[in-house]
Amino acid sequence: MSFIVIIPARYASTRLSAKLLQDIHGKPLLQHTYENAKKSGASQVIIATDDKRIEAVAHEFGATICMTSTKHTSGTARIAEVLTKLDIDDEKVIVNVQGDEPMLAAQVIQQVAQNLIDSKMQMATLCENVVDEAQYLDSNCVKVVFDKFGKALYFSRSPIPAFRNEADFDAALCFKHIGIYAYRSGFIKQYLTMNRSDYEQVEKLEQLTVLNEGFEIHISKACASVGFGVDTQADLDKVREALQ
Structure with a gap:
């Protein structure tokens, strides 16, 4: 199996300033993410950024970097520019790893790439059970429901599935979406030509346009x-403690 990991990396962040450059035990956060991706078996790992500060730090730890436009409004668009610049074949499997995931295990990256190939669907992603009812109710936690064949039915910031009787809440039936994606290079370019669905616009979830267009x-x-x-900052503190 051959795949490429692309890590979109923006400097600006609303809740934690310059978060990708924050130190975690002597390394910037982004370096932890990059090194995990390198262990996944990917043929290439590329950091896609529009910021010279990110570029400089990434050069220091030996990363492959592709500079992109400052005008992109999503990581997907940034990845599409990399694919065009590097003339990557439309059939190549691409894994989109968020730069702010310093604990993402290498085998998880490999898993999502393999799932794309095996399923023959247009995209692949992952999930895990919610930890408790508070997370299930949290609008910052994106939930997903899917069928017995592993095909996603819907993603939402609302609590899904809804329990008609609140006392029946069961975390085993509730899944948190993990923001890692695999797709063919050509499908990323195709996605950018799609009209943003009403569901994407109200939920602010790009994958809802993919479902709305009838893709799997x-x-x-x-x-x-x-x-x-x-x-x-609280997240950063948790990661620092976990990686001690």
């Missing part, structure tokens, strides 16, 4: 821990 997204439970993504 494969989803399965992650085969290993994904740890914590970093959005806030």
Whole structure:
């Protein structure tokens, strides 16, 4: 299996300033993400950024970097520019790894690439059970429901599935979406030509446009821990403690 990992990396962040450059035990956060991706068996790992500060730090730890436009409004668009610049074949499997996921295990990256190939769906992503009812109710936690064949039915910030009787809540039936994606290079370019669906616009979830257009997204439970993504100082503190 051959695949490329692309890590979109923006400097600006609303809740934690310059989060990708925050130190975690002597290394910037982005370096932890990059090194995990390198262990996944990917043929290439590329950091896609529009910021010279990110570029300079990534050069220091030996990363492959592709500079992109400052005008992109999503990581997907940034990845599409990399594919065009590097003339990557439309059939190549691409894994989109968020730069702020320093604990994402290498085998999870490999898993989502393999799932795309095996399922023959247009996209693949992963999930894990919610930890408790508070997470299930949290609008910052994207939930997903899927069928017995691993085909995603819907993603939402609302609590899904809804329990008619609140006392019947069962975390075993509730899944948190993990923001890692695999797709063919050509499908990423195709996605950018789609009209943003009403569902994407109200939920602010790009994958809802894919479902609205009738394409299929494969989803399965992650085969290993994904740890914590970093959005806030509290998240960063948790990661530092976990990686001690």
